[in-house]
Amino acid sequence: MLVDSPAHDQPAPSLYDIAVEQFNTAADVIGLDDDMRRILSVCKRELAVNFPVEMDDGTVQVFTGYRVQHSIAPGPSKGGIRYHPDVTLDEVKALAMWMTWKCAVVGLPYGGAKGGVRVNPKVLSQNELQNLTRRYTTEISMLLGPHSDIPAPDVNTNPQVMAWILDTYSMHHGGVAVPAVVTGKPLLLGGSAGRLEATGRGCVFAIEQACRTYDIDLPSQRVVVQGFGNVGSTVAQILHSIGCRVIGVSDSHGGIYNPNGLDIPSVLAYKRQMQTIVDFPEAENVTNEELLELDCDILVPAALEEQITEENAPRIKARLIAEAANGPTTPDADRILYDRGIIVLPDIYANAGGVTVSYFEWVQALQSFSWTEDEVNSRLQRIMIESFMAIHEAAEQYHVPLRTAALVRAIQRVAEFTRVRGIYP
Structure with a gap:
């Protein structure tokens, strides 16, 4: 049968x-x-x-x-x-x-x-x-x-x-x-100042604006960063420099944890020497899975897709999640996090700093005219702030999570382009 x-x-x-x-x-x-x-x-x-x-x-x-x-x-x-x-x-x-x-x-x-x-x-x-x-x-x-x-x-x-x-x-x-055919290229070949750190820096700008909006005192927050490549290490460095206590980070080999806070410059130096952060002397080793569930205030998934799932979402302790990676949270996990009142800054917004500065680089290449790093960072900050406020407004208007609100704004924009251009022939 x-x-x-x-x-x-x-x-x-x-x-x-x-x-x-x-x-x-x-x-x-x-x-x-x-x-x-x-x-x-x-x-x-x-x-x-x-x-x-x-x-x-x-x-x-x-x-x-x-x-x-x-x-x-x-x-x-x-x-x-x-x-x-x-x-x-x-x-x-x-x-x-x-x-x-x-x-x-x-x-x-x-x-x-x-x-x-x-x-x-x-x-x-x-x-x-x-x-x-x-x-x-x-x-x-x-x-x-x-x-x-x-x-x-x-x-x-x-x-x-x-x-x-x-x-x-x-x-x-x-x-x-x-x-202008690529972005993220070396400065010598027309790359943009600030491009290497742009995704991580843009994520920090997103976190800062979310904290202002939700009345969170950012320098007092405990932070965990999953992924210690270019993006994750930039986020950790900047948040450490403004006073946040970065208590856990990880790379593809595993994670490290110190509830009193990690000295991020020392962790970076250790990784350059050892090619991993595992066994960093001033911390205990944890798995990537354990890292996501550490007791923290802000969690930054900056590794690969589908890291926060229906299985571990109930055990996430962070109040705010900033998705520096693409697609780190599954739809089932999204619903659990929203029901638990956890704020999720979605990937299509939180890690948009990289493509934003790529756009700046493209414009500079087309014009054969370079901008200073201060100009790049200032323009990036303005775009990240304005975009967050528009997403937050849509979330309030439609009573939806920030991810859905961000998608609503994006889909409306692309649909309007498509509608006005029409269908050829």
């Missing part, structure tokens, strides 16, 4: 399923019509490439990469490229959709894109990494361009990788440098 499979045997929703669920939740709030839902709930272009790379030992390996554009209605598509062994098309599609909303929520003239290669870059030599980057860039080059699709760094990519992409694209277009 056939019986229905139990619910727990059903496959877990993919990251893209989660992105679409979030979209539909916000679309319901504003009564978005079915035609616009059909347009915005799918990605415009999805490119998958399988390409050979010659390794240092003379062998050839074949890698799989993706570049996805969710929307180009507001302008060129914008989004990072990640190198990670777990990259999938569904993940890249979800991240591309989130990039559309992220750009829209802070008012940038971009649609969303994302790219990725399924590879562990930590086992590649610098020469192999360059070969892979240049070949991947060539494979997706039909989409790239300063007025069509503009990559940036993401997980396991950096300014050097952007320099190789810039050079490869430029060599396909006569050899003269085209600095």
